[in-house]
Amino acid sequence: MSLRLTTDGETGVAVVTLDRPERLNAIDLDLAGRLRDAWRALRFEDSVRAVVLTGSGTRAFSTGIDRDAVVPQPGSPYMQDDPLLTIGPKANDLWKPVVAAVEGMACGGAFYLLGECEFLVAGSDAVFFDPHTSYGMVSAYESVLMAQRMPYGEAARMMLMGTAERISARRAYETGLVSEITESGGALDAAVARAGVLAGYPAAGVQGTVRALWAGREAARAAGFAQAPHLVSLGNLPAERQAELFAARRPGEFRTR
Numbered sequence: 001m002s003l004r005l006t007t008d009g010e011t012g013v014a015v016v017t018l019d020r021p022e023r024l025n026a027i028d029l030d031l032a033g034r035l036r037d038a039w040r041a042l043r044f045e046d047s048v049r050a051v052v053l054t055g056s057g058t059r060a061f062s063t064g065i066d067r068d069a070v071v072p073q074p075g076s077p078y079m080q081d082d083p084l085l086t087i088g089p090k091a092n093d094l095w096k097p098v099v100a101a102v103e104g105m106a107c108g109g110a111f112y113l114l115g116e117c118e119f120l121v122a123g124s125d126a127v128f129f130d131p132h133t134s135y136g137m138v139s140a141y142e143s144v145l146m147a148q149r150m151p152y153g154e155a156a157r158m159m160l161m162g163t164a165e166r167i168s169a170r171r172a173y174e175t176g177l178v179s180e181i182t183e184s185g186g187a188l189d190a191a192v193a194r195a196g197v198l199a200g201y202p203a204a205g206v207q208g209t210v211r212a213l214w215a216g217r218e219a220a221r222a223a224g225f226a227q228a229p230h231l232v233s234l235g236n237l238p239a240e241r242q243a244e245l246f247a248a249r250r251p252g253e254f255r256t257r
Helices: 029-043 110-114 141-147 152-164 169-175 187-199 203-235 239-247
Strands: 003-008 013-018 050-055 060-062 098-102 105-107 119-123 127-129 165-168 180-182
Touching: 003 029, 013 029, 013 187, 050 060, 050 187, 060 098, 060 110, 098 110, 098 187, 105 110, 110 141, 119 169, 119 187, 127 152, 141 152, 141 203, 152 165, 165 169, 169 180, 180 187
Parallel strands: 013 050, 050 098, 060 105, 098 119, 105 127, 119 180
Antiparallel strands: 003 013, 127 165
């Protein structure tokens, strides 16, 4: 099982856990499908009034798309599929508040999920980065999402520096990406506690506020997403060259700030 969903009937909080720790919770097509199914199912669970999203283990929240995933593509350049576009709660019309609990690495495609959470709680050892540019790839959808959550200069630095730099939990807190830092390993408990507060309020008011908050962002997001496919198709190196760069990566050569 690549995804775990648990609910607490007393508190009204559900916990969605990416459960591929051996792959650093990377998202393959099976996990992408299970995420969509989970968000859609939670729409009908009236007893669940708030959700926590986390990753199994302490090494990574998620490292994004599983590089071994084979994504079938139509021949037309106008109909290319991105399997991560529909893995988030908002993409599946879930308007219950979702709090992310981040431990370890959160990078690349993980931002599709984090970009659709209401706020982030991070353990002190959490780090954030986007490897796309290092491997000859355009960070398009991820950049749109992070540009809505961080000051432009900070988002630009994180997306452009690739694997050369990782953003610490402290720096992410200072720039507004993270709203709370806990001791290492404590993010899940803190996120569940915050979600418990939200679940204790009248659901209609909370869900309406979530919808209003998202309405303030979705017009700009839609415009940015509309440009993303063209930027990806123009800027990405061929897959073979990306694989060469990925295979030649040298671990440990990065700075954390």
